[in-house]
Amino acid sequence: MSKSVLRGLRAAALTGTLVLGSSLALAAENPIKLGVLEDQSGDFAAATIGKVHAIQLATEEINKAGGIMGRPIELVAYDTQSDNTRYQEFMRRVLQRDKVDVVFAGFSSASREAYRPIVDQFNGFAFYNNQYEGGVCDGHMIVTGAVPEQQFSTLIPYMMEKYGKNVYTLAADYNFGQISAEWVRKIVKENGGKMAGEEFIPLGVSQFSQSIQNIQKAKPDFVVTLLVGTAQASYYEQAASANVNLPMASSVNVGQGYEHKRFKPPSLKDMYVTTNYIEEIDSPKSKEFYAKFKAKFPSEPYVNQEAENSYLAVYLYKQMVERAKSTKREDIRKVIALGDVCMDAPEGKVCIDPKSQHMSHTIYLAKVGADHSISFPKTWEDIKPYWLGEAGCDLTKKDPMAQYTPSNPPPKP
Amino acid sequence: MDIATLVFSALYQFGDAFAFLVLSACGLAVIFGMMGVINLAHGEFIMCGAYVTAATVHAGLPLPLGILAGTIVSALVGVLVELVVIRHLYDRPLDTIVATWGLSLIATQGTLIMVGSTMAGVGTPFGSFQVGAYSYSIYRIVLFCAALGVLVGLYALFNWTRFGVLARATIQVPHMAAALGVDTRLVYSLTFACGAGLAGLAGGLYAPTMTLVPTMGATFIMEAFVTVVIGGADVFLGTAPAGAVLAVVKSVMTSWQGQLFGQIGLLVAVIIVVRVLPKGISGFVLRERT
Numbered sequence: 001m002s003k004s005v006l007r008g009l010r011a012a013a014l015t016g017t018l019v020l021g022s023s024l025a026l027a028a029e030n031p032i033k034l035g036v037l038e039d040q041s042g043d044f045a046a047a048t049i050g051k052v053h054a055i056q057l058a059t060e061e062i063n064k065a066g067g068i069m070g071r072p073i074e075l076v077a078y079d080t081q082s083d084n085t086r087y088q089e090f091m092r093r094v095l096q097r098d099k100v101d102v103v104f105a106g107f108s109s110a111s112r113e114a115y116r117p118i119v120d121q122f123n124g125f126a127f128y129n130n131q132y133e134g135g136v137c138d139g140h141m142i143v144t145g146a147v148p149e150q151q152f153s154t155l156i157p158y159m160m161e162k163y164g165k166n167v168y169t170l171a172a173d174y175n176f177g178q179i180s181a182e183w184v185r186k187i188v189k190e191n192g193g194k195m196a197g198e199e200f201i202p203l204g205v206s207q208f209s210q211s212i213q214n215i216q217k218a219k220p221d222f223v224v225t226l227l228v229g230t231a232q233a234s235y236y237e238q239a240a241s242a243n244v245n246l247p248m249a250s251s252v253n254v255g256q257g258y259e260h261k262r263f264k265p266p267s268l269k270d271m272y273v274t275t276n277y278i279e280e281i282d283s284p285k286s287k288e289f290y291a292k293f294k295a296k297f298p299s300e301p302y303v304n305q306e307a308e309n310s311y312l313a314v315y316l317y318k319q320m321v322e323r324a325k326s327t328k329r330e331d332i333r334k335v336i337a338l339g340d341v342c343m344d345a346p347e348g349k350v351c352i353d354p355k356s357q358h359m360s361h362t363i364y365l366a367k368v369g370a371d372h373s374i375s376f377p378k379t380w381e382d383i384k385p386y387w388l389g390e391a392g393c394d395l396t397k398k399d400p401m402a403q404y405t406p407s408n409p410p411p412k413p
Numbered sequence: 414m415d416i417a418t419l420v421f422s423a424l425y426q427f428g429d430a431f432a433f434l435v436l437s438a439c440g441l442a443v444i445f446g447m448m449g450v451i452n453l454a455h456g457e458f459i460m461c462g463a464y465v466t467a468a469t470v471h472a473g474l475p476l477p478l479g480i481l482a483g484t485i486v487s488a489l490v491g492v493l494v495e496l497v498v499i500r501h502l503y504d505r506p507l508d509t510i511v512a513t514w515g516l517s518l519i520a521t522q523g524t525l526i527m528v529g530s531t532m533a534g535v536g537t538p539f540g541s542f543q544v545g546a547y548s549y550s551i552y553r554i555v556l557f558c559a560a561l562g563v564l565v566g567l568y569a570l571f572n573w574t575r576f577g578v579l580a581r582a583t584i585q586v587p588h589m590a591a592a593l594g595v596d597t598r599l600v601y602s603l604t605f606a607c608g609a610g611l612a613g614l615a616g617g618l619y620a621p622t623m624t625l626v627p628t629m630g631a632t633f634i635m636e637a638f639v640t641v642v643i644g645g646a647d648v649f650l651g652t653a654p655a656g657a658v659l660a661v662v663k664s665v666m667t668s669w670q671g672q673l674f675g676q677i678g679l680l681v682a683v684i685i686v687v688r689v690l691p692k693g694i695s696g697f698v699l700r701e702r703t
Contacts (some may be wrong), residue, residue, distance in 0.1 A: 046530040137482045206632040209429040209666040230626040241550035243541035264536030
């Protein structure tokens with residue numbers, strides 16, 4: 001009881017003390033303002049509260065060590081409530097009223113596309129610290145999360161080799177799910193497989209009996225689950241109780257929503273996920289990060305990949321500002337264009353690709369066992385976010401501020 | 414694929430949709446359909462039932478007792494809410510919308526702050542069985558039986574017991590009931606508790622099959638309102654046929670074109686029924702009788 005009350009008090013105090021906590025440490029008169037727009041309540045909160053905590057952790061560490069060029073970081077955080085219109089309101093607010101130097105924003109791709117035009121319009125500078133469907137070619141954005149060529153071109157061929165070439169996709173019905181499913185289709189075809197079926201599930205749906213039956217009817221070798229939000233996560237429990245018993249592959253589960261911790265075993269048995277970080281990764285860097293995180297936030301249920309992305313993003317920003325000796329976007333992009341903005345993150349070495357302003361990652365294949373323990377059958381080091389660059393996006397030359405997909409690539413010059 | 418398999422699978426999907434619609438709706442049918450209180454916190458009563466069920470199961474109670482605990486706690490919360498908020502708003506139906514919406518926000522955010530962003534699930538009991546090429550969850554059949562049981566129970570409660578007669582009398586002509594010596598405040602309070610308890614029961618029954626998060630009530634609310642709106646004022650004669658009609662529409666559309674069309678079908682069916690039968694299905698049935 002006392003534990004939950006403490007936790008409650010801490011969470012209640014959270015929003016109020018964000019600004020205080022970081023600015024009291026260093027009372028310099030000219031802080032660097034970092035806007036944080038993440039979902040601290042609503043359908044996505046389970047996966048995203050850790051991002052806010054990770055940013056707080058990195059900020060505290062950096063401020064203790066003297067800040068960025070001697071200037072402390074001041075966080076300006078708002079709860080976007082898993083609501084796209086909140087993103088738009090708060091993005092205008094942090095850019096126009098709070099005049100932040102940089103914004104870390106967004107979980108769902110719908111919310112990113114909701115706020116991105118506002119960042120472009122007011123010449124802001126935003127980090128999207130989340131894995132997503134790829135393709136954003138926008139000089140105002142830096143993406144530290146993994147993209148399909150990193151997650152699917154590793155995962156899908158592995159699954160097809162191990163289980164067979166008949167693939168079924170069950171995806172959330174919005175831009176993330178649709179475009180990710182397009183990637184799966186493309187990679188399955190390139191590897192000589194075929195799609196046994198596809199279904200797109202509206203966000204917020206929690207009952208899957210009919211979808212489960214459709215999958216059984218199609219008899220795939222494995223199911224690609226691209227389900228998003230806590231309601232849709234009910235699928236695993238329902239599929240397990242109907243004894244579907246098919247291996248699953250995903251770019252979002254476990255690494256984001258820690259379903260293996262939330263559901264009773266064995267409902268996630270034989271789920272394979274490609275992720276650039278989860279707390280089970282057994283390396284000294286990862287363990288050190290996990291220990292620091294738990295020391296500051298002992299009741300954090302899980303340290304997921306987006307928490308690590310957010311954590312390293314603060315350090316990357318620090319490095320870029322210090323090298324550019326400026327917080328201006330134009331100056332920072334000149335540093336990115338050099339092509340050597342890299343750091344040793346908890347997952348391993350990461351670098352920003354100047355053409356797309358996306359990031360290279362170490363990709364871990366995580367397998368969920370029958371008892372929901374995690375093993376790592378395979379690791380791919382230094383997987384680059386190559387697709388945008390190869391398709392013709394080059395932000396060092398031209399900034400189209402657009403999102404592309406395999407079926408809608410950048411126009412050829 | 415043989416006919417028996419197809420028929421069974423269609424029946425199973427119908428039963429599954431029916432159970433979800435009826436169990437989501439029956440608590441609301443009492444509170445909104447019968448009492449006329451537009452309860453936007455209905456989903457949060459369901460969440461309350463689910464959370465209490467999961468918490469008691471984690472504490473070592475068997476699942477049926479956990480569900481019972483969830484039902485009772487929700488009913489008690491219902492009594493409290495009625496006493497503090499709803500009681501003062503019976504003649505101001507529009508204000509109850511705002512008040513219950515506020516309650517729902519407080520409950521969702523309060524749960525997030527106090528209990529955290531998620532709660533560990535309890536796992537679905539009973540396993541599965543095989544018919545033809547498909548395997549099915551046994552617990553889904555249990556849910557269907559529970560939905561039937563709840564409907565029969567409600568019919569019996571409101572038609573055969575003294576409390577049921579007093580409740581109907583109080584809600585139809587409160588002054589007359591009071592003049593005849595009925596403690597109308599108590600009856601209102603108990604009826605509201607009954608609705609809240611039914612919502613808690615739905616939450617408890619679905620807790621083993623779903624993600625337990627503070628916002629989980631929202632996934633029930635659309636189905637609940639839709640069923641009650643087209644069902645009309647009578648709890649049994651409204652909810653049962655409305656659940657059946659909508660379950661047919663939903664399961665047929667979903668198996669034909671997927672979940673999105675299932676939802677579209679549901680809403681189109683509602684628009685048609687409300688247009689043709691403004692007083693809902695039970696209004697139509699009862700008018701035929703008199």
